Amino acid sequence: NAGVTQTPKFRVLKTGQSMTLLCAQDMNHEYMYWYRQDPGMGLRLIHYSVGEGTTAKGEVPDGYNVSRLKKQNFLLGLESAAPSQTSVYFCASSYSTRGEYEQYFGPGTRLTVT
Amino acid sequence: KQEVTQIPAALSVPEGENLVLNCSFTDSAIYNLQWFRQDPGKGLTSLLLIQSSQREQTSGRLNASLDKSSGRSTLYIAASQPGDSATYLCAVPFSGSARQLTFGSGTQLTVLP
Numbered sequence: 001n002a003g004v005t006q007t008p009k010f011r012v013l014k015t016g017q018s019m020t021l022l023c024a025q026d027m028n029h030e031y032m033y034w035y036r037q038d039p040g041m042g043l044r045l046i047h048y049s050v051g052e053g054t055t056a057k058g059e060v061p062d063g064y065n066v067s068r069l070k071k072q073n074f075l076l077g078l079e080s081a082a083p084s085q086t087s088v089y090f091c092a093s094s095y096s097t098r099g100e101y102e103q104y105f106g107p108g109t110r111l112t113v114t
Numbered sequence: 115k116q117e118v119t120q121i122p123a124a125l126s127v128p129e130g131e132n133l134v135l136n137c138s139f140t141d142s143a144i145y146n147l148q149w150f151r152q153d154p155g156k157g158l159t160s161l162l163l164i165q166s167s168q169r170e171q172t173s174g175r176l177n178a179s180l181d182k183s184s185g186r187s188t189l190y191i192a193a194s195q196p197g198d199s200a201t202y203l204c205a206v207p208f209s210g211s212a213r214q215l216t217f218g219s220g221t222q223l224t225v226l227p
Contacts, residue, residue, distance in 0.1 A: 004157075031213055033214070033215075035217075040219065041219070042118075042203070042217040042218060042219040042220065043158075043203070043205075043215075043217040044217075045208075045214050045215065045216075048213070048214055050213070058214060090157060090158065092158075094213065101145070101146070101207070101213050102148065102160055102163045103148065103160065103205075103215060104160065105150075105157040105158040105159070105160075106157055107156060107157040108155075108156070108157050
């Protein structure tokens with residue numbers, strides 16, 4: 001049981017390049033999330049998904065797109081990377097038995113845009 | 115809009131001390147509150163989740179309390195150890211939601227041997 005995994009762990013992009021971050025979970029969780037973490041600003045929600053085929057915007061969605069084609073995977077895309085997107089990206093998943101939605105996090109992807 | 119504040123931003127204590135980390139939130143209509151631990155360069159590990167109907171949750175040397183009416187939670191760590199050194203974050207759901215979380219900026223704890 002690997003929990004939540006993220007690929008890649010590190011990446012350096014040039015401004016204007018595109019990339020996709022992959023998140024996978026093997027816990028059969030319905031809900032998945034993408035956050036970014038920046039010094040002094042904490043974690044902020046980018047996009048989330050409440051089930052296969054559904055996605056919604058979070059607090060800071062601009063410049064990102066997501067897809068949830070399979071229940072276990074949640075992809076985060078950057079179509080045209082900007083230096084402001086330099087950050088650490090975390091994926092999380094959760095489930096609810098009694099309305100708890102306890103979140104489980106992946107190890108993160110450190111992205112630098114030059 | 116829900117806002118979460120954690121004070122202090124950093125704390126350094128000698129090994130063996132009991133300590134309290136504080137978390138406050140602006141919208142008291144929350145479903146739950148979650149405490150996480152983050153080690154440098156790592157992801158977040160869930161420590162405790164307190165439902166809105168609960169006042170306390172305990173796990174080993176950790177005890178978290180929740181006072182919804184005052185918008186406060188505390189994380190009590192008993193008999194601190196150097197291995198407790200990490201950043202501790204609290205998070206509550208967005209206003210009107212049960213799922214999306216708003217995080218505090220964290221308290222960086224250092225336990226000195």
